[in-house]
Amino acid sequence: MANRIFSLVVLIVAIVLFIESRSFSDKSVGQTFAPSSFPTAIIFIMTVLAIVLLISSFKEKHSILLLFQRIKGYILEHWRVLALIAILYVYISVMPIIGFLISTMLFLLIVFSILRPWRKAFLVTNVVVSLVLPFTIQYVFQQFLNIYLP
Amino acid sequence: MDVTSIFLAVQEVFQPLTLLYLAIGVFFGIIAGAIPGFTFTMAIILAFPFTFGMDPITGLTLMIGIYIGGLSGGLISGTLLGIPGTPSSVVTIFDGFPMAKRGEGSRALGIGIVSSVLGTIIGAIILFALGPVISRVALNFGPWEIFALVVFALTLIAGLSGANLIKGLIAGCIGLLIGTVGIAPTGQIRFDFGYPSLSSGLSAIPVLIGLFAFSQLFKNVEEIKEAYSSKDKAVLKSKVKIPYLQVIKDVYKEKWNVFRSSTIGCFIGALPAAGAESANFISYDRAKKSSKEKENFGKGHPGGIVAAESSNNAVAGGAFIPTITLGIPGDVAQAVMIGALILHGITPGPGLFQQQPVLVNSIYVAIICSAIFVLIIQTLLLPLLIRITLVPKSILIPSILVLSTVGAFALNNRPFDIWVVFVFGLVGFLLEKADVPLGPVILGLILGPTLEAELIRAFQISPEISTFFTRPISLVFLLLAIGSIFFTLRQRKKEQGTTAEIQKRAS
Numbered sequence: 014m015a016n017r018i019f020s021l022v023v024l025i026v027a028i029v030l031f032i033e034s035r036s037f038s039d040k041s042v043g044q045t046f047a048p049s050s051f052p053t054a055i056i057f058i059m060t061v062l063a064i065v066l067l068i069s070s071f072k073e074k075h076s077i078l079l080l081f082q083r084i085k086g087y088i089l090e091h092w093r094v095l096a097l098i099a100i101l102y103v104y105i106s107v108m109p110i111i112g113f114l115i116s117t118m119l120f121l122l123i124v125f126s127i128l129r130p131w132r133k134a135f136l137v138t139n140v141v142v143s144l145v146l147p148f149t150i151q152y153v154f155q156q157f158l159n160i161y162l163p
Numbered sequence: 164m165d166v167t168s169i170f171l172a173v174q175e176v177f178q179p180l181t182l183l184y185l186a187i188g189v190f191f192g193i194i195a196g197a198i199p200g201f202t203f204t205m206a207i208i209l210a211f212p213f214t215f216g217m218d219p220i221t222g223l224t225l226m227i228g229i230y231i232g233g234l235s236g237g238l239i240s241g242t243l244l245g246i247p248g249t250p251s252s253v254v255t256i257f258d259g260f261p262m263a264k265r266g267e268g269s270r271a272l273g274i275g276i277v278s279s280v281l282g283t284i285i286g287a288i289i290l291f292a293l294g295p296v297i298s299r300v301a302l303n304f305g306p307w308e309i310f311a312l313v314v315f316a317l318t319l320i321a322g323l324s325g326a327n328l329i330k331g332l333i334a335g336c337i338g339l340l341i342g343t344v345g346i347a348p349t350g351q352i353r354f355d356f357g358y359p360s361l362s363s364g365l366s367a368i369p370v371l372i373g374l375f376a377f378s379q380l381f382k383n384v385e386e387i388k389e390a391y392s393s394k395d396k397a398v399l400k401s402k403v404k405i406p407y408l409q410v411i412k413d414v415y416k417e418k419w420n421v422f423r424s425s426t427i428g429c430f431i432g433a434l435p436a437a438g439a440e441s442a443n444f445i446s447y448d449r450a451k452k453s454s455k456e457k458e459n460f461g462k463g464h465p466g467g468i469v470a471a472e473s474s475n476n477a478v479a480g481g482a483f484i485p486t487i488t489l490g491i492p493g494d495v496a497q498a499v500m501i502g503a504l505i506l507h508g509i510t511p512g513p514g515l516f517q518q519q520p521v522l523v524n525s526i527y528v529a530i531i532c533s534a535i536f537v538l539i540i541q542t543l544l545l546p547l548l549i550r551i552t553l554v555p556k557s558i559l560i561p562s563i564l565v566l567s568t569v570g571a572f573a574l575n576n577r578p579f580d581i582w583v584v585f586v587f588g589l590v591g592f593l594l595e596k597a598d599v600p601l602g603p604v605i606l607g608l609i610l611g612p613t614l615e616a617e618l619i620r621a622f623q624i625s626p627e628i629s630t631f632f633t634r635p636i637s638l639v640f641l642l643l644a645i646g647s648i649f650f651t652l653r654q655r656k657k658e659q660g661t662t663a664e665i666q667k668r669a670s
Contacts, residue, residue: 016330019597023333030340030354038351045622048351051615052343059336066329094384098589101564105581113569121561128387128557138558146562150569158216160573 014080017070023063113162117147172524181221188228189536196236197248197552200383203233204496205376212573219507224529231533234476235279242271251439251475254447258467269403273410275472276541282473283534285425286480291527298488301513306620311640313614316435318647320603330599338607348616360579368502369571369583377588417469420450428474432481435493439475446474
C-alpha cells in the first residue's frame with residue numbers, strides 16, 4: 014500500500030512538473046536543446062517507473078486499513094517526532110519576527126522539555142543549554158564570521 | 164612531480180593555526196563518528212560556515228580532519244558496545260565486539276586505531292600516486308567523456324537502491340529533477356513556480372543538509388528512549404589502556420590484509436556513491452576468504468578489525484580522486500568540501516592540479532597529518548572520547564538542528580535557505596518512511612547539473628550523437644555503464660534466487 018501511495022504521489026508531482034515545464038521559454042537560435050528537454054526526459058523516465066511501481070503494488074496483499082493502523086501506531090509511539098517537526102516549523106516562521114536569540118532559546122527549551130523526562134536535574138541542564146547555546150552561536154557568527162543572524 | 168608545491172603545501176598545513184584546526188577537526192570528527200546516529204558528514208556540514216572566514220587550505224584542512232576522524236571514530240562504540248557509531252563501522256563489530264566481550268576491548272580498540280591510521284596513510288599514498296595521472300588524462304576530457312563518466316556514476320544508483328530497484332531509480336530521478344530548479348545551463352529560468360527565491364535555484368548544500376542531516380535527526384528522535392543500560396555505562400566508564408606492543412604484533416601479522424583492504428577501500432571510495440559502508444564489507448569478505456583461520460572470523464579475530472578499519476579509512480583517499488581530478492564529488496561530505504572551495508572561487512576539476520598545486524598537495528599532507536592526529540587523540544583522550552558517547556541524544560538533536568539551520572542561513576544570508584532545509588528534511592524523512600533510499604536522490608542531485616551542462620556543451624560543439632561512441636574514453640565509460648547495469652541486475656537475480664532458496668528450505 015505504501016508503494017501505491019508513493020507511486021501516486023510521484024505521478025502527481027510528475028504531472029505538476031510537466032505542466033510547469035511547458036511554460037519554460039523556447040530554445041534560442043543555435044541551441045540544440047530547449048530548457049525543458051532535460052527535465053522532460055527525466056519526468057518521462059520517472060513517470061514510467063512510477064507506473065511500473067503502481068502496477069506491481071496491486072500484487073501486494075496489504076490493505077489500506079493496515080497502513081492506517083501502522084500510521085496510528087507510529088503517531089502514538091513516536092508523537093515526539095511529529096511534535097519536533099511542528100515546533101521546528103513554528104521556530105523557522107517566527108525567527109525573522111522575534112529574532113534568532115529569543116526564538117532559539119524558546120525552541121531549545123520547548124524541545125528539551127518534550128524530549129527529556131521531567132526531572133529537576135534535567136531542568137537545570139535544559140535551561141543552561143537553552144540560554145548558553147544561542148548566545149554562543151550568535152557571538153561566534155557575528156564576531157568571527159561577520160554573519161548577522163536574523 | 165612538483166617538489167616545490169609539496170614543500171609549500173607542508174609549510175601551509177604545518178602553520179600552527181592550521182594544525183590546531185586540523186586537530187580540532189579530528190577531535191570533533193571522532194566524537195561525531197563515536198556517537199551512534201550522528202555521522203562525520205553532519206559534523207562537516209556544521210563546520211561549513213566556519214570555513215567562510217578561513218583561507219581555502221585551512222578550511223579544507225579542518226574538514227579533512229573531521230572526515231578522517233569521523234571515519235575512525237565509529238569503532239569506539241562499535242567495539243565496546245556492539246553499536247556501530249557510523250554505518251562504516253558495522254563490520255568492525257563482527258570481531259571487535261566479541262573481543263571486547265572476552266575482555267580484550269583495549270586490544271581490539273588498539274587494532275582498530277592502528278588499522279585506521281595505516282588505511283588512511285595508504286589511501287593518501289594511492290591518491291598522491293594516481294591523482295596527478297588521472298588529472299592529466301582528465302585534462303583531455305571533453306564534454307562527451309565527462310557526460311559518459313557521469314552516466315556511469317549514475318548507473319551506480321542501482322547498487323544503492325536496496326531492496327527495491329524501481330524505488331531507487333525513482334529516487335535518482337527525484338534527485339536529478341531537484342538539480343534542474345533554477346537557471347538552466349542555457350540561461351533560462353526553470354521551475355520557479357513564480358517565486359523569485361526559486362529562480363536562482365536551490366543551493367545544493369541546504370538541500371543536502373535537509374535530506375541528509377535533518378531527516379536523520381528526525382529519525383534519531385524515534386530512538387531517543389533507547390538510553391544506554393547501566394551495564395553499557397559501566398563498560399564505557401571502565402579504564403581503557405591500549406596494549407600497543409601486542410597491537411603492533413597483531414597488525415604486523417595482518418600486514419597483507421592491511422594493504423589489500425586499504426587498496427580495496429581506496430578504489431571503492433573513488434567510485435561515486437559507493438563509500439565506506441560497502442568498502443568494509445567487501446574487504447572483510449576478502450580478508451576472511453584469504454585467511455588461514457577463516458573459522459575464527461566473526462568470533463573475535465584481529466584480521467576482521469584490520470580489514471574493516473583499514474578499508475573504511477582508506478576510502479578518504481579514494482573519495483578525493485574524482486573530487487579533485489574531475490570535480491565530481493562522490494558523497495555528501497565531498498560535495499560540502501567542494502562547496503567550501505567554490506565559495507573561495509576555486510573550482511575543482513581537471514585544471515586544479517595546474518592552477519592550485521599547493522592546495523592539491525595540501526590535501527595529501529592534511530590526510531596524513533589527520534591520520535597521525537587520529538592516533539595521538541584516540542590514544543591520549545580515549546577515556547574522554549568513550550564518555551562523550553554518553554551525552555544524551557535529547558540534548559544533541561535540538562542543538563544540531565539549530566546549528567544546521569544557522570549553517571544553511573549563513574551560506575547566502577537568506578532565510579529562504581532555512582525553509583529549503585526544513586522542506587527537504589521532511590521530504591527525506593518521508594522518503595525513508597516509504598522505504599525509498601536517499602543515496603540515489605543525493606547522487607542525482609550532485610551529478611545532475613554536470614550531466615545536463617556537459618550534454619548541452621557536447622551538442623553545441625558537435626551536433627552528432629555518434630561522437631559519444633567514436634571518442635574512445637567516452638565509449639569506454641558508456642560500456643562500463645552498460646556493464647554496471649547488467650552486473651547489478653545479475654547480482655540481484657542471484658540474490659533473489661538465494662533468498663527464495665533459503666525461504667523454501669525454511670518452509
